[in-house]
Amino acid sequence: MNARRFALPALLLLAGCAHSSMVLLPDEDGGHGEVAILKPDGSGETLVSEANSRASLGGSPTIKPLGAKGLKPTEAALVSALPPPAKSFTLYFLEGTTDMTRESAPVVDEIRAEIAARPGAEVQVTGHTDTVGSDGDNDALSQKRAEEILNLLANKGFDRTIMSAVGRGERELKVPTGDNVSSPVNRRVEVIVR
């Protein structure tokens, strides 16, 4: 009780007259998530679960709708400065080769254009397998596949220093199947430009 009586004025002094706050925004796809406001030690929980609401931070948080006025101009400027979402491209290869399918060849030019349009672009080459074989084998296989395709792209003039290879194994199937099902659609390489 005593500790609490002393802690509160000290907090107010630290924070000065203006309080910290947060605003939960709608996601770019229209949905929205949640933010839990906890005390610095991780205890307590006030859930901000309505999009376009403002919450004060510190003491006991209060949550209010943004209302018609919306964001402050400085806040709107901050949100508009966010980098665009990453863009994903999928490449398919003739089985067991690094020869791209006819449909995938033009995608390489789309990737090139996307990189050129993004200052400081990075490229993540992600290998995916089907469900044939063990998880461990598929992790290794997809990593090796991603590295092969990274080299292929480097040979096509893509900057090696902005690329990285990741193997996702069979965790992210394009088309869901049971275990040990061969699927050309699932055996693919995803190129993420961010």
Add this chain to the structure above:
Amino acid sequence: MVRVSLFLVSLAALVSAPAAAEIGRIKSSTGTASVERGAAHIAASTGQELMPGDALVTGKDGRIALTFIDNTRFAVGPNSRIALSKFEYDRTKQQGSFVTKVERGSLAVVSGRIAKSGRDAMQVATPESLLGVRGTRFLVVVPK
């Protein structure tokens, strides 16, 4: 023998050092903006790689936009100091944990894979609170 172990050490460094610790890159910056890495101050230029423990610092006209390897995106406003205190991410499993401290200023966030990988796997600390990020877009303002 010494030569062999030196060779092994440098081989290990070659294999493990590059890109291993890179957690994101700066996409754009304006005005006075820098990355603090220990005692070093690095200009916040486009393409600058970021490491765990880095702090993003802006002056009154400064802004930084950046992305992380889990697809999290940040915009840092003027007069800010944002510490990337912890960033651990398994790119194969897409799991990890991420703690950012907004010491002062403003930060807009679009969360990425880490926030999806577990309850409060992504946290944003302010001087008076700890935010558990549950898959979303939001902003935080910490006045001086």
